[in-house]
Amino acid sequence: MxxxxxxxxxxxxxxxxxxxxxxxxxxxxxxxxxxxxxxxxxxxxxxxxxxxxxxxxxxxxxxxxxxxxxxxxxxxxxxxxxxxxxxxxxxxxxxxxxxxxxxxxxxxxxxxxxxxxxxxxxxxxxxxxxxxxxxxxxxxxxxxxxxxxxxxxxxxxxxxxxxxxxxxxxxxxxxxxLQFAEEEAKRAKAKLATAQAELAQFRSTNQISDLTTQIGQLLQQRTDVESRLNVAKGRVAEAEQKEAALKELLSAVPPMLTTTAQGETYRGVDEVAGQIATLKAKRDQMAASYAPGSPVFRQLDASIASLENAARRSSADARSRASTMPNLVYENIKTDLLRASAEAKGAKEPADLLSRQLADINQRLTDLNAVRTRYEDLQRAVRIQDDTYRTLAIRYEGSRVEANxxxxxxxxxxxxxxxxxxxxxxxxxxxxxxxxxxxxxxxxxxxxxxxxxxxxxxxxxxxxxxxxxxxxxxxxxxxxx
Known part of the structure; x- marks a missing residue:
């Protein structure tokens, strides 16, 4: 209990x-x-x-x-x-x-x-x-x-x-x-120096400073040269056409001109020509009164024929006594032709120079494009080695700071x-x-x-x-x- x-x-x-x-x-x-x-x-x-x-x-x-x-x-x-x-x-x-x-x-x-x-x-x-x-x-x-x-x-x-x-x-x-990081950084630095030296040698051999910029400049120069070449070719064609036209015109113009004698030498020819004209006018008046075969008509025709013979002899004699002189038109055309020939020749020289420049530019572009892949590979190798060295160097410095x-x-x-x-x-x-x-x-x-x-x-x-x-x-x- x-x-x-x-x-x-x-x-x-x-x-x-x-x-x-x-x-x-x-x-x-x-x-x-x-x-x-x-x-x-x-x-x-x-x-x-x-x-x-x-x-x-x-x-x-x-x-x-x-x-x-x-x-x-x-x-x-x-x-x-x-x-x-x-x-x-x-x-x-x-x-x-x-x-x-x-x-x-x-x-x-x-x-x-x-x-x-x-x-x-x-x-x-x-x-x-x-x-x-x-x-x-x-x-x-x-x-x-x-x-x-x-x-x-x-x-x-x-x-x-x-x-x-x-x-x-x-x-x-x-x-x-730490020691391993230091060795790796040194090896990466040596590889970077080798890649940079190889790239510098390649640039020096192929005369490259900046490939992209150079190609852009060459393309711009080629466009400019092509434009100037087309203008020069147009001038050459124009000068050649002008030269051909002047040659054709020059072939149709006589180089010399004959001048008539002046003074009393041609007065007889002029008088005979006046007499012939008077006889022909008189014959025309007598045609209404006389028959064509009448003695009057025969006499007038004989007089007209005699005067015409005398006029021809006087004209021949006057021509034998005439002088010749250069044709001014021919000389002017010839001067223009020479100037046109000079212009055509002068226009061809810039065109030839521009053609050579264009060929050089095209050849340079071809050369640069041919080495572009190799150049980019070298640049890529330098960037890779630079990034690798930078990473390893930073890692080494960090390890060194930690060690200190x-x-x-x-x-x-x-x-x-x-x-x-x-x-x-x-x-x-x-x-x-x-x-x-x-x-x-x-x-x-x-x-x-x-x-x-x-x-x-x-x-x-x-x-x-x-x-x-x-x-x-x-x-x-x-x-x-």
């Missing part, structure tokens, strides 16, 4: 078993006091690191580089935990112990007489127990804590851990391909709180231990009283009797002494 005691009965129970309560409470308090008296006080030295995740730890050499995406939360946490594991790593702990000194850090382990490897193993276990690396839940901060009975040694241990951490980080994140940064121990982690030199011990916490001892003693004492009462089956009050027997208690009496 479950009995629910009242508050008064509970108080009475504790008073009845006060010796048990005090014994348990005093025992716990004595144990707590012994712990505080015998435990070696430990000093706590703290330091804090913050990890920077910006993109400016290494300068950007390539201005055309595409910006990288910012690290996400998971990646940042992974880096934080990785650095925390580096701080907890046995290698770093071993170097820290060696730096501080095993005899200073753990003198008991150093003097226990065991082998050096076992001493180091025990020291590593003790170091791992004393070292605390805390990763911030809502920040990028690492907190390093170390407990040691000597505050100066605790401070020196934390400082040595930080120094070894930066050195270990430089080794871990060092670029092993690691050599100078420049890390993404920055110390925001230097190792502290504690003045008061951090462990044990005397007030907290004292309060916990009192609380534990009270709880254990109460438990001891309640346990002892639970195992005691005696009844001591009428209320207990009524609850056990389920009968009312009518009277009570005291036991005789």
């Amino acid at each position: 479950i009995v629910q005691p009242s508050f008064r009965e509970t108080i009475l129970t504790f008073f009845r078993r006060k010796f048990t309560f005090l014994l348990v409470f005093a025992t716990v308090c004595l144990l707590g006091a012994a712990y505080l008296l015998t435990t070696t006080p430990l000093y706590l030295s703290n330091a804090a690191l913050v990890l920077r995740f910006d993109q400016h730890n290494v300068p950007t050499l390539d201005r055309n580089q595409t910006p990288t995406q910012t690290l996400g939360t998971n990646e940042r946490r992974e880096i934080l935990y990785s650095d925390a594991d580096i701080l907890r790593s046995p290698d770093l702990a071993r170097r820290t112990i060696a730096t501080v000194g095993l005899d200073r850090l753990y003198p008991k382990i150093a003097s226990d007489g065991h082998t050096q490897s076992r001493q180091m193993e025990e020291a590593l276990r003790a170091f791992a127990a004393d070292l605390l690396v805390d990763v911030g839940l809502q920040s990028d901060v690492l907190t390093i804590s170390f407990f040691h009975p000597d505050s100066e040694i605790a401070h020196a241990t934390v400082q040595s851990s930080l120094d070894n951490f930066f050195a270990q980080e430089a080794v871990i994140y060092a670029n092993p391909q 940064r690691n050599a100078e121990k420049i890390s993404a982690a920055a110390v925001i709180a230097a190792p502290s030199l504690p003045e008061q011990p951090a462990r044990p916490r005397r007030k907290l231990v004292a309060f916990g001892t009192l609380l534990a003693g009270f709880i254990l004492a109460c438990g001891a009283v309640i346990g002892a009462e639970a195992f005691d089956d005696r009844v001591r009050t009428p209320h207990e009797v009524a609850q056990v027997l389920r009968l009312p208690v009518l009277a009570t009496f005291e036991r005789d002494a």
Whole structure:
């Protein structure tokens, strides 16, 4: 049967078993006091690191580089935990112990007489127990804590851990391909110089400065020369036609002209011609009165015939005495013909010159088009080698900067709180231990009283009797002494 005691009965129970309560409470308090008296006080030295995740730890050499995406939360946490594991790593702990000194850090382990490897193993276990690396839940901060009975040694241990951490980080994140990147950059530079020299030699051999510009200029020159050549050919054709027309006209004009004698030399011929004309007019008048066969007509005809013979003799004599002179029209035409011939000859020379220029331009265009594929291949090779060298050079410079940064121990982690030199011990916490001892003693004492009462089956009050027997208690009496 479950009995629910009242508050008064509970108080009475504790008073009845006060010796048990005090014994348990005093025992716990004595144990707590012994712990505080015998435990070696430990000093706590703290330091804090913050990890920077910006993109400016290494300068950007390539201005055309595409910006990288910012690290996400998971990646940042992974880096934080990785650095925390580096701080907890046995290698770093071993170097820290060696730096501080095993005899200073753990003198008991150093003097226990065991082998050096076992001493180091025990020291590593003790170091791992004393070292605390805390990763911030809502920040990028690492907190390093170390407990040691000597505050100066605790401070020196934390400082040595930080120094070894930066050195270990430089080794871990060092670029092993620095020498390879340098050699690749040198080879790419040599290939670029070879390609540039080959292109320069090809340009010098084929007289090329800018192939596209030169072809454009030659096409423009060819258009201009063709236009001028057509004009020159038109002038030649016009001059030749003019020359042919003048030759044809010159062939129809006599080169010399005959002039008639002047003065008294031709007066007789003129008088005979006048007499002939008078006789012919008289004959015409007499034709109306006389018959054609009459003696008068025969006499007139004989006179006219005699005068005509005399006129012919006079004319022949006059012609034998006439002079000749050059034809001015013929001379003018001949002058024009000479001028036209000169013009035709002069027009042919520019046409021939322009024809030769056009042939040279066409030949140059043919030559340039013939070497265009080879020229473009050389230019493409130079561009490829230039891009390759530029990429490898930037990669090498980036690796060199990272190597220099690691050599100078420049890390993404920055110390925001230097190792502290504690003045008061951090462990044990005397007030907290004292309060916990009192609380534990009270709880254990109460438990001891309640346990002892639970195992005691005696009844001591009428209320207990009524609850056990389920009968009312009518009277009570005291036991005789």
